Amino acid sequence: MDITQLIDLFLHLDRHLADVTRDYGAWVYALLFAIIFVETGLVVMPFLPGDSLLFVAGTVAAVGGLDLGVLIVLLICAAVLGDAVNYSVGRFFGPKVFAWEQSRFFNRAAFDRTHQFYERYGAITIIVARFLPFVRTFAPFVAGIAQMSYPRFALFNVVGGVLWVSILSALGFLFGNTSWVKANFALVTLAMIIIPGLPAVFEVLRHIWRARRARGADGS
Numbered sequence: 001m002d003i004t005q006l007i008d009l010f011l012h013l014d015r016h017l018a019d020v021t022r023d024y025g026a027w028v029y030a031l032l033f034a035i036i037f038v039e040t041g042l043v044v045m046p047f048l049p050g051d052s053l054l055f056v057a058g059t060v061a062a063v064g065g066l067d068l069g070v071l072i073v074l075l076i077c078a079a080v081l082g083d084a085v086n087y088s089v090g091r092f093f094g095p096k097v098f099a100w101e102q103s104r105f106f107n108r109a110a111f112d113r114t115h116q117f118y119e120r121y122g123a124i125t126i127i128v129a130r131f132l133p134f135v136r137t138f139a140p141f142v143a144g145i146a147q148m149s150y151p152r153f154a155l156f157n158v159v160g161g162v163l164w165v166s167i168l169s170a171l172g173f174l175f176g177n178t179s180w181v182k183a184n185f186a187l188v189t190l191a192m193i194i195i196p197g198l199p200a201v202f203e204v205l206r207h208i209w210r211a212r213r214a215r216g217a218d219g220s
Contacts, residue, residue, distance in 0.1 A: 021065040029070065032057060033078045036165075040082030043089065043141045050133060051168055055188070058172025072169050079130075079161035083140040087153055090144025126156040130164035 021028045032053070039050050054075065061068040129139035143153055175181055181188055 021060055028066070029074055032071070033074055036075050036078040037082040037085075040079050040136060040140070041085040042082075043086060043137055050136065051131070054165060054168035055172035055176060058169035058174075059176025060172075061169070062173045062177050068169065068173055072166055075165045075169070076161050079165055080158055083126075083157045083161065084154070086137070086140040087144040087148075087150070087157070090141040091147065091150075093145060123152065123156045126153065127160040127163065130160040136164075 024031075035053060036050065057066060057071055057075070058068065060066050061071055125139055126143065129136045140153070140157070
């Protein structure tokens with residue numbers, strides 16, 4: 001296997017998982033762990049498969065290629081550890097950001113608002129972000145920069161990790177091998193990206209609407 005094939009495998013394991021499981025057996029658990037950890041733990045790797053990989057892993061488990069229990073426990077650990085590392089990196093850079101106080105690239109008021117937001121809404125943000133591609137990679141990093149208290153972050157990191165891995169793996173286990181899902185997997189993947197984000201979109205639109213109402217009331 002040359003380097004190009006290896007990169008393609010790493011970036012698109014969701015497409016090749018059944019073949020990899022057949023060829024490499026138990027080693028696939030280590031590969032799955034690595035991809036989930038890297039996707040959640042390194043802020044520069046948000047493009048790795050996450051949702052679709054969990055779904056396909058559950059699908060493979062349903063036909064006996066993987067053990068569902070081992071899979072879920074292992075990938076929950078990968079997801080929780082990844083977010084914890086991502087948070088720690090963000091928190092490490094937080095004090096360095098304070099040193100930019102006089103820089104035109106740093107707005108202390110905006111930073112303080114971000115910190116307040118994460119202390120107030122950080123719990124739901126960390127959990128919901130798990131189901132949003134790209135957002136889940138950046139949310140723990142921003143939480144760290146915003147100096148969200150670690151015990152609060154850790155609690156909802158675990159809750160979010162458990163829900164994300166368990167739900168998507170279970171959905172793949174239950175429905176991934178149905179003829180309709182196999183025939184429409186691209187559509188299913190798109191739905192896994194769009195549907196979890198709808199509540200967040202609704203919340204943003206509600207916030208904009210309420211802000212406009214408040215401005216209108218002040219103008220009157």
